[in-house]
Amino acid sequence: MMKQMNKIIAAFVVCGAMVLGLSVPLTTNVEATTIHAKKAKESSSKLEIVDSGYFVEGADEYSDTAYVHFWAKLKNNDKKRSIDFPVITATAKDDSGKVLGSQSQIGMAIAPKDTVVLTSLMDTGDAAASSVEIKAKKPKFTTQKVVNSKNFTTANITEVPQEYTCPKVTGEVTYNGKEDLDGIAITAVYKLGDKSVYAYTTYLQSIESGSTESF
Numbered sequence: 001m002m003k004q005m006n007k008i009i010a011a012f013v014v015c016g017a018m019v020l021g022l023s024v025p026l027t028t029n030v031e032a033t034t035i036h037a038k039k040a041k042e043s044s045s046k047l048e049i050v051d052s053g054y055f056v057e058g059a060d061e062y063s064d065t066a067y068v069h070f071w072a073k074l075k076n077n078d079k080k081r082s083i084d085f086p087v088i089t090a091t092a093k094d095d096s097g098k099v100l101g102s103q104s105q106i107g108m109a110i111a112p113k114d115t116v117v118l119t120s121l122m123d124t125g126d127a128a129a130s131s132v133e134i135k136a137k138k139p140k141f142t143t144q145k146v147v148n149s150k151n152f153t154t155a156n157i158t159e160v161p162q163e164y165t166c167p168k169v170t171g172e173v174t175y176n177g178k179e180d181l182d183g184i185a186i187t188a189v190y191k192l193g194d195k196s197v198y199a200y201t202t203y204l205q206s207i208e209s210g211s212t213e214s215f
Contacts, residue, residue: 046078047086047139050115053196054090058128066128068092068101071119071189071199074136076110082146083110087137088118092129100124111148117187119201151177166190166198174212181207186215
């Protein structure tokens, strides 16, 4: 299947690219009045899954455990507010509808009108999943400054063939922002036609303003 894949699309996303020195809120208002509930329902449409997918890695002679690789591209449709700690949850099932496993992945933040890609992995024991449902939790908004992915450019993207998996993606990323960052994430999304069929994330730490880093 890997040989049939179209040219890799290297999608750069900010995942944990919080500006250095800003605190991250850890509390959530859970007051459940009618007015608050209505606002929460309206705000849920502000976080949109624009693309998602999964890849099932079955058990074989080298491993008696099956895995599900899953991912989702999330868009913050709010024009002014950032989304703090976006969450996706994947639920894997067999042919009969039995749940084989469930796993959540938490991102750092999404700037207004920006997108990020979250990726993760879960094991499903010795049974391979027949279907996987991917959902996004209701967003929590913040007024903190969050770096937009437009502040980054990638270059020298290269596909490095691997023996048993998708080609590894290498390249360089330049950060054009003004503030140093704790870290960033670069996600490669593999496409077959218009459908994403695999994705993985590489993390880089301590990104200085104006710097170019290799991955």
